[in-house]
Amino acid sequence: MKKRGKKAIACALAVGMLCSYGQMAFAEDAADGKYGGTLTYSPGMQNEQNLGYPCGDVNMLMNTNAAPALETLFRLDSEGNLICWLAESYEVTEDGLQYTIKLRPDVLFHDGTKMDAEAVVWNIQKNMENGKSQFAKIASVEATDELTVTIKMSESDILLLANLAADPSGLIVSPTAVEENGIEWAEKNPVGTGPFVFESWENDVEVVYTRNENYWGVDADGNQLPYLDGIHCIYMTENAVAEAALEAGEVQVWTRADADSVPKFEGREGFATSKSEVPSSNINLVPCLNTDNPTASKEFREAVNHAIDFDAIVEGLFGINCVVTNQNSVEGRIYHNDEIPKKEYDPEKAKELLEQAGYNGEELVIYGDNGVMNEKLLTAMVPYLEAVGIKTRIELLGTGAYFSMLTEEFKDGFLVGYYGYAPHEFGKMYSLASASANLPVANFSMDDETYQMFEDARTSASTEASAEIVRELQKRIYETNLYLISVATTYDLVIQNTEAADCGFCTLGGGRWTPESAYIVK
Amino acid sequence: MIKYVGKKVLVSILILLLVSFMAYWIISVLPGDAALIALGTEATQERVEELRAEWKLDEPLVNRYGAWLVNIVHGDFGYSTHYKAPCLEILKERMPITALLGAISLAIGVVLGILLGILAAVKRGRAVDTIVTFLANLGVSLPVFWVGILLIYLLAVWLKLLPVQGYASPAEGIGEFLRYACLPCISMAWGSMATVCRQTRSAVLETLHQHYVKTARAKGLTERKIMFRHILKNSLIPVITLLGFQVRNLVGGSVVVEQIYNIPGMGRTLIQAVDSRDTNMVLACLMLIAVITILSSLLVDIAYGIVDPRIRRGGSEA
Numbered sequence: 001m002k003k004r005g006k007k008a009i010a011c012a013l014a015v016g017m018l019c020s021y022g023q024m025a026f027a028e029d030a031a032d033g034k035y036g037g038t039l040t041y042s043p044g045m046q047n048e049q050n051l052g053y054p055c056g057d058v059n060m061l062m063n064t065n066a067a068p069a070l071e072t073l074f075r076l077d078s079e080g081n082l083i084c085w086l087a088e089s090y091e092v093t094e095d096g097l098q099y100t101i102k103l104r105p106d107v108l109f110h111d112g113t114k115m116d117a118e119a120v121v122w123n124i125q126k127n128m129e130n131g132k133s134q135f136a137k138i139a140s141v142e143a144t145d146e147l148t149v150t151i152k153m154s155e156s157d158i159l160l161l162a163n164l165a166a167d168p169s170g171l172i173v174s175p176t177a178v179e180e181n182g183i184e185w186a187e188k189n190p191v192g193t194g195p196f197v198f199e200s201w202e203n204d205v206e207v208v209y210t211r212n213e214n215y216w217g218v219d220a221d222g223n224q225l226p227y228l229d230g231i232h233c234i235y236m237t238e239n240a241v242a243e244a245a246l247e248a249g250e251v252q253v254w255t256r257a258d259a260d261s262v263p264k265f266e267g268r269e270g271f272a273t274s275k276s277e278v279p280s281s282n283i284n285l286v287p288c289l290n291t292d293n294p295t296a297s298k299e300f301r302e303a304v305n306h307a308i309d310f311d312a313i314v315e316g317l318f319g320i321n322c323v324v325t326n327q328n329s330v331e332g333r334i335y336h337n338d339e340i341p342k343k344e345y346d347p348e349k350a351k352e353l354l355e356q357a358g359y360n361g362e363e364l365v366i367y368g369d370n371g372v373m374n375e376k377l378l379t380a381m382v383p384y385l386e387a388v389g390i391k392t393r394i395e396l397l398g399t400g401a402y403f404s405m406l407t408e409e410f411k412d413g414f415l416v417g418y419y420g421y422a423p424h425e426f427g428k429m430y431s432l433a434s435a436s437a438n439l440p441v442a443n444f445s446m447d448d449e450t451y452q453m454f455e456d457a458r459t460s461a462s463t464e465a466s467a468e469i470v471r472e473l474q475k476r477i478y479e480t481n482l483y484l485i486s487v488a489t490t491y492d493l494v495i496q497n498t499e500a501a502d503c504g505f506c507t508l509g510g511g512r513w514t515p516e517s518a519y520i521v522k
Numbered sequence: 523m524i525k526y527v528g529k530k531v532l533v534s535i536l537i538l539l540l541v542s543f544m545a546y547w548i549i550s551v552l553p554g555d556a557a558l559i560a561l562g563t564e565a566t567q568e569r570v571e572e573l574r575a576e577w578k579l580d581e582p583l584v585n586r587y588g589a590w591l592v593n594i595v596h597g598d599f600g601y602s603t604h605y606k607a608p609c610l611e612i613l614k615e616r617m618p619i620t621a622l623l624g625a626i627s628l629a630i631g632v633v634l635g636i637l638l639g640i641l642a643a644v645k646r647g648r649a650v651d652t653i654v655t656f657l658a659n660l661g662v663s664l665p666v667f668w669v670g671i672l673l674i675y676l677l678a679v680w681l682k683l684l685p686v687q688g689y690a691s692p693a694e695g696i697g698e699f700l701r702y703a704c705l706p707c708i709s710m711a712w713g714s715m716a717t718v719c720r721q722t723r724s725a726v727l728e729t730l731h732q733h734y735v736k737t738a739r740a741k742g743l744t745e746r747k748i749m750f751r752h753i754l755k756n757s758l759i760p761v762i763t764l765l766g767f768q769v770r771n772l773v774g775g776s777v778v779v780e781q782i783y784n785i786p787g788m789g790r791t792l793i794q795a796v797d798s799r800d801t802n803m804v805l806a807c808l809m810l811i812a813v814i815t816i817l818s819s820l821l822v823d824i825a826y827g828i829v830d831p832r833i834r835r836g837g838s839e840a
Binding site (some may be wrong): 037049050057058131133166184187188201204206234235236237240241244245247248250335397398399401402403404408437438 | 552554555556558559560561562564565567568569570601603604605606615671674677678679682686687688742781782783786790791794797798799
């Protein structure tokens with residue numbers, strides 16, 4: 001028994017997605033006006049070390065900066081719905097143990113070779129060979145005909161399709177290009193099926209793409225995509241320079257823009273600011289649970305949760321792109337548990353809880369990685385904690401020291417931890433906090449029942465069943481046991497001039513965007 | 523003279539060795555695992571261990587330093603984990619950019635600094651002197667970063683005369699190169715110009731009151747001859763010393779300027795390498811900076827010995 005309904009929804013969404021390209025086009029003539037020009041954008045953060053070999057060691061930024069050249073079988077829309085992309089349709093058995101993916105015909109890689117089932121199988125197998133946890137539950141993958149890929153699972157895995165859609169490891173590259181030129185070459189030369197062909201990459205400076213004349217996609221009116229002649233990505237690490245480049249018209253879009261820059265452009269003629277439709281990450285206070293220190297006590301953690309006026313801090317300091325959260329999700333998403341009570345600022349209750357916890361005035365250390373947001377956020381927490389009698393020290397660490405703290409040296413206090421929303425909040429929480437986490441946080445663990453819920457949610461046969469378990473899991477983690485204190489969810493910001501249209505930055509899961517539909521307003 | 527130069531070269535080599543060990547040691551004791559930083563927290567423990575072994579991070583510090591030093595002597599700076607290429611290859615591409623921009627900045631800074639310094643000294647107490655001195659004081663007080671951002675807003679955003687950021691190599695056309703090089707070079711030259719200007723002004727003022735200048739004037743030499751034959755020749759000795767420091771400052775300034783203007787030079791490479799704990803690349807950049815600094819100091823010492831034989835003799839006697 002196959003899930004035909006799911007297939008129909010996915011394909012309808014795919015058609016809808018392609019049709020959406022035409023939203024700005026009122027007639028075919030209008031589409032003519034979209035052709036030409038180069039879009040220049042800044043990804044607004046540090047660069048990646050691998051741009052073209054998703055089966056190797058990658059980071060999430062690859063999803064954004066390789067997007068013009070590399071595509072995935074699926075995409076995730078802003079609400080987490082799956083959209084068929086290089087896949088034309090898919091079916092999954094009732095028990096979730098077999099996926100059959102039908103590929104779009106006549107799609108070519110930039111090197112002229114066919115994007116067929118063999119190529120997709122090669123990509124998935126390379127990921128499996130490299131021990132990618134995203135593909136850990138795949139037993140075998142094979143090409144059952146030229147355009148059909150069959151994946152057999154050792155256990156059902158609700159994350160598989162989401163990972164294929166929104167994790168960098170889901171990007172499909174040309175096996176021929178990799179095998180002929182080697183992995184080191186492939187890391188610097190993305191060869192995919194995307195609307196733009198890779199031209200050059202100066203690591204930490206820029207990436208240049210030119211139009212793919214043989215792209216498979218067309219818009220709602222049947223016009224050949226993409227519209228642009230090229231895409232230019234410039235890595236700018238200084239916010240002041242990115243602002244200046246926007247003002248001077250040297251870049252049209254600044255993604256992951258600094259929140260402090262938004263008010264300078266908001267409402268100004270010729271500029272537009274927007275918040276991503278998909279949340280970026282959830283900030284948590286991760287307690288040190290396994291050593292003899294105050295955060296190991298649930299009453300102490302509850303006291304901290306009540307002592308801080310999170311609403312005042314988050315709204316006052318980060319209102320533009322941040323919302324207070326009481327769990328690893330935000331309202332309106334399927335993994336959000338509405339039953340978990342909202343945060344309650346109550347210093348008196350906090351004092352009572354501290355007494356119950358037997359707190360003796362020991363200094364509380366909160367460790368975080370060294371960033372402007374953490375500096376503001378944690379500094380703002382200190383007076384609240386000290387007002388209820390918790391002597392607090394903040395330690396902001398460089399990347400290296402933070403990673404060491406996370407994996408080895410965490411022996412007391414809280415650590416600021418982030419759970420991203422790619423592929424979605426459960427997917428990331430699973431890979432970072434479950435018993436199967438590749439690099440678990442030192443001295444942090446939850447009870448077996450909670451860990452089992454992670455596995456049950458992942459191996460559920462349907463999204464709905466999985467979401468139900470995840471909602472219960474949220475309650476266990478963020479209320480019943482208060483293993484983690486959720487602080488806020490952040491959203492990426494985009495500042496752009498109004499010349500750039502239909503770029504789709506921050507509208508898809510995993511930081512992906514829609515380079516094929518982007519155009520320059522003339 | 524040969525003995526003097528030989529001694530200076532020997533001391534320079536010792537300093538270089540010391541710098542190399544200090545740099546290696548500091549990089550090694552910095553908190554953070556390069557393999558973990560490169561792979562991120564979602565990597566498997568096995569993969570982290572594998573990469574650690576591949577990069578020889580588990581071997582003792584002395585062994586690693588020794589092997590690294592031998593390789594350096596053979597011209598092998600190792601493999602860059604961030605750039606995924608041999609460090610030497612990356613530096614060959616990026617060092618010339620820093621060197622070219624630095625040389626232009628140094629030339630601007632020194633020439634304008636000396637000219638303005640002389641002008642201020644000669645016109646001492648007048649409006650020109652006040653303006654030049656004010657600008658020079660501003661130049662030594664303002665950080666390169668701030669000057670860079672200010673110039674971007676003034677010349678690129680408001681006046682739209684120059685691009686905000688980027689780099690064009692001279693091979694793309696001298697005009698295009700100059701258009702992109704203008705702001706970074708001014709940013710870097712600004713501080714040097716101010717320092718050289720202040721030094722020149724005070725040295726010229728001091729020389730103006732020397733007996734030999736008064737004697738020259740009494741002998742009826744023209745002011746121009748006095749300036750070029752007696753005042754400048756003697757005033758510029760301290761300025762030569764300053765040039766060595768300026769080269770060092772420019773190398774340091776390039777780190778900031780290249781980061782601001784998005785220039786693929788050695789400074790930007792160093793920052794990226796530090797961020798991603800790319801030990802080989804950090805050390806290659808640091809060694810190159812150390813060599814440039816030591817070499818410039820050596821050249822200044824030698825020039826000093828040539829210009830003022832008393833120093834050379836003192837050096838030989840010591």
